Amino acid sequence: MSETFAARAAALDAADELGDLRKLFTLDDTVYLDGNSLGALPRHVPARMQEVLTREWGELRIRSWDESGWWTAPERIGDRIAPLVGAAAGQIVVGDSTSVNVFKAVVAASRLAPEGRDEILVDATTFPTDGYIAESAARMTGHRLVPVAPADVPGAVGPRTAVVLLNHVDFRTGRLHDLPGLTAAVHAAGGLAVWDLCHSAGALPVGLDAHGVDLAVGCTYKYLNGGPGSPAYLYVAERHQAAFDSPLPGWTSHADPFAMAPGYAPADGSVRGRVGTPDILSMLALEAALDVWDGVPVEAVRAKSLALTDFFLECVGAYVPEGVVVSVTPGAHGERGSQVSLRCVDAAVAEPAMRALIARGVVGDLRRPDVLRFGFTPLYVGFADVERAARVLGEVVSGPLGGA
Numbered sequence: 001m002s003e004t005f006a007a008r009a010a011a012l013d014a015a016d017e018l019g020d021l022r023k024l025f026t027l028d029d030t031v032y033l034d035g036n037s038l039g040a041l042p043r044h045v046p047a048r049m050q051e052v053l054t055r056e057w058g059e060l061r062i063r064s065w066d067e068s069g070w071w072t073a074p075e076r077i078g079d080r081i082a083p084l085v086g087a088a089a090g091q092i093v094v095g096d097s098t099s100v101n102v103f104k105a106v107v108a109a110s111r112l113a114p115e116g117r118d119e120i121l122v123d124a125t126t127f128p129t130d131g132y133i134a135e136s137a138a139r140m141t142g143h144r145l146v147p148v149a150p151a152d153v154p155g156a157v158g159p160r161t162a163v164v165l166l167n168h169v170d171f172r173t174g175r176l177h178d179l180p181g182l183t184a185a186v187h188a189a190g191g192l193a194v195w196d197l198c199h200s201a202g203a204l205p206v207g208l209d210a211h212g213v214d215l216a217v218g219c220t221y222k223y224l225n226g227g228p229g230s231p232a233y234l235y236v237a238e239r240h241q242a243a244f245d246s247p248l249p250g251w252t253s254h255a256d257p258f259a260m261a262p263g264y265a266p267a268d269g270s271v272r273g274r275v276g277t278p279d280i281l282s283m284l285a286l287e288a289a290l291d292v293w294d295g296v297p298v299e300a301v302r303a304k305s306l307a308l309t310d311f312f313l314e315c316v317g318a319y320v321p322e323g324v325v326v327s328v329t330p331g332a333h334g335e336r337g338s339q340v341s342l343r344c345v346d347a348a349v350a351e352p353a354m355r356a357l358i359a360r361g362v363v364g365d366l367r368r369p370d371v372l373r374f375g376f377t378p379l380y381v382g383f384a385d386v387e388r389a390a391r392v393l394g395e396v397v398s399g400p401l402g403g404a
């Protein structure tokens, strides 16, 4: 059986038009399936960072704010991310963490919403930080927070809905939510839709402009490979920018920051989403990392992502004894992100299984209590990796796990 799957993997890798991109990354013999938590390092980034450190910081010092383009990096890099998420230029600014951008987006959206609406809906299955921040934002702005499963949003929105905060792909299950349909349902009720793109940007087409999303946030350290703690981004649709009223109006979002005036006057455009001094080193590492996307269509990445996850599910079905794991990731392509999450029927097996997998060079992660999570970054994961990961998983769960 393993010969059949290995031969199929080899054929799929040989036909893979994105296969050569793997060479752009620093990788070893490990099967790295954790790019949905921390993407791999693009090879050229260290040399670029060396230049930033020695030339831009070391020699030019303060002059680099202008001469090296440091000051405008947040908008410039936002415009590099824009095509990956289906946004025209001028609507994305890079900076701060996703958590901070969730705060900006939810509060600003509540200020953009029609007068008198008193509810903020939040994805009940969200990655925790969005829920915590939405709860605080709701408390601060005098709204009632209503947790709702994404599929139930159309029935839950109404004349009281100000804002709905949703995840495009669920971090635990890998379920892809219906961004076009849910955005339309929120709009039909007169509210604003804010999307967290952490688990979709760089893995699948998002279509922010095409689907009329109001605001969105996302991180850059997963499928965009920006590095640990690389800055997040905020999208504010062009039609909302003039009225976008940031709850964190720091000086770098001022129309004339170096006037250092006592009164706040917001800059135009995406700059309005900035707060304080940009995190230049991380930001420039991200900018360099985005070079790997030159000439790579997101649609091709999506096609490969689905082929990888299809093949993984098939290999798991063949290699893993029946009844040991159950996929909690939807089988339907329209409902699947770029990860596969396997729930261990015996929860006690999950942690030792992931430890044993990692010890054998297959790196996924555990989402407690019982989910083995495998993320597939099409830019550097191949079909032979998929076959090996499923085969090793089958061996691991078939052996003694207690002492692994």
Ligand SMILES: Cc1ncc(COP(=O)(O)O)c(C=O)c1O
Pocket: 097, 098, 099, 100, 127, 129, 130, 167, 171, 196, 198, 199, 219, 232
């Ligand atoms: C959906 C989602 N939102 C937000 C975050 C994290 O936000 P931050 O970048 O602030 O740590 C993550 C993962 O870390 C996430 O998966």
Ligand SMILES: Nc1c(O)cccc1C(=O)C[C@H](N)C(=O)O
Pocket: 036, 037, 038, 127, 171, 172, 198, 229
């Ligand atoms: N942001 C992370 C971090 O700083 C350390 C470890 C993991 C993360 C993650 O990104 C977790 C990720 N959002 C998840 O879906 O699990």
